Amino acid sequence: MSFWNSMSLLDPKTENAKNLVLYHDLVLIVVVMVLVLVGWFLTLFLLKSFFMGGGMNRYVYKNELLEIIWTIVPAFFLFDLGYVSLYNLYSMEVGEGVQHVVKVTGHQWYWEYEYTVNFSNMDKIAQESWFKASSLEGGDFRSKEIVLGLSHLNFKGDWFLVYESFMIPEGSLSDSDCFSMNSGFRNQDVTNPCFLMYGYKNEVLVSTADVMHSWGVSELGVKADAIPGRTNSLAVSPFCSGSAFGNCYELCGAGHSTMPINVFITSLDNLLCMLKEGVLSTDEGEEHLKSVFPMFSYLNDSEMSWMLEQDWSDPSLLFSVVPESEDLEEIVIVTELNED
Ligand SMILES: [Cu+2]
Structure with a gap:
């Protein structure tokens, strides 16, 4: 959730979100580095007479090694960023589990x-x-x-x-x-x-x-x-x-x-x-529940509190919770349900 004056990215709640925040920070570092480097070269060459005098002709023009370096180094930066980005992309796949x-x-x-x-x-x-x-x-x-x-x-x-x-x-x-x-x-x-x-x-x-x-x-x-x-x-x-x-x-x-x-x-x-x-609070759930447990409406308070203490993982208990005063028809319904 973003609030007033929150200047940074939101607090990540998943590993993927954390990786995305870290990737953002990594890219920012590279961008700042490139900007400083390019800015420095730009200033150097624009003010060449002040900084280098005649050195421009001697060291920079037709310097093939320099050209190879400033082609390959950015390529490595792009490769690194691409690698981390692809890693993040594939770790977002749904996969198993x-x-x-x-x-x-x-x-x-x-x-x-x-x-x-x-x-x-x-x-x-x-x-x-x-x-x-x-x-x-x-x-x-x-x-x-x-x-x-x-x-x-x-x-x-x-x-x-x-x-x-x-x-x-x-x-x-x-x-x-x-x-x-x-x-x-x-x-x-x-x-x-x-x-x-x-x-x-x-x-x-x-x-x-x-x-x-x-x-x-x-x-x-x-x-x-x-x-x-x-x-x-x-x-x-x-x-x-x-x-x-x-x-x-x-x-x-x-x-x-x-x-x-x-x-x-x-x-x-x-x-x-x-x-x-x-599910139980939906109309269908309630209807199903009533059809399965017709005796619910006949229970009094002490019977309810007794039910509360029972271990309901044992299905045979259902036989005994039907109140004695209940007519036989209701008991038959409950019994049938427990047999299958
Ligand atoms: Cu929309």
């Missing part, structure tokens, strides 16, 4: 993010730590924890979480605080950020539903054009958590300036929990 994939689709004028969420890789300890942290906020996450604990048994296969990310207009900006994901920055805050994880390789697939856009986040050192009929891929491996901000970098119409990018970088555990919670 991708841990998390986000599909980004550009629209006039907002971004859409899509994730594949798999409930079978549920980690109970990780989920618990997330909800303990969340409960600091003061909210009641008890029921959600139970729902999450149970859901991995029945949300089989891949679920696609798709949401849109709009810029928050100036009038509805809220102040940032340490729990919400709102940054509070004018023309930069969005309704829903893009979620990436640090310490792992994320792949961002960039495409568009209408005209050309460009998804770029300078702190992550990435930018890819969103071209109709094409999908471009980016590898992002952040080394720290936090927020990174970007923009659309391809003029895409009247609302081009109103589609900022907000990337929320968090740990693998937190990210999985947030995405799962996202």
Whole structure:
């Protein structure tokens, strides 16, 4: 994020962004060196009668060795810069070991993010730590924890979480605080950020539903054009958590300036929990949950707190949580679900 009076490049959050900053510094050093050298020669030759007298004829004109040197030395500089640049370019390739994939689709004028969420890789300890942290906020996450604990048994296969990310207009900006994901920055805050994880390789697939856009986040050192009929891929491996901000970098119409990018970088555990919670909070997720657990609405407080303490990795527990007063039909539904 750039602030007033920030004169330098942004703090890099990925190895690639760091390499780009270093490359910028390297080029700057070479440019200054060349400028000083050429400036010195220029002054020398323009004021030759003052500096050299008749030496110009004797040492410079038709001096083939000098000409060879001032042809080869710049060539070496260009070769070095080209080598480092190519090295950076190839290290940006996506390659193998991708841990998390986000599909980004550009629209006039907002971004859409899509994730594949798999409930079978549920980690109970990780989920618990997330909800303990969340409960600091003061909210009641008890029921959600139970729902999450149970859901991995029945949300089989891949679920696609798709949401849109709009810029928050100036009038509805809220102040940032340490729990919400709102940054509070004018023309930069969005309704829903893009979620990436640090310490792992994320792949961002960039495409568009209408005209050309460009998804770029300078702190992550990435930018890819969103071209109709094409999908471009980016590898992002952040080394720290936090927020990174970007923009659309391809003029895409009247609302081009109103589609900022907000990337929320968090740990693998937190990210999985947030995405799962996202799936559960969709209409389809809720509907599925109700169809799978019809007995949820019959539980009283003490039964809920008992459920909270159970280890839900054991599917046979589901038989016993159905209240005794419940009619047989409901129990049959739950039993059938557990047999397959
Ligand atoms: Cu644009």
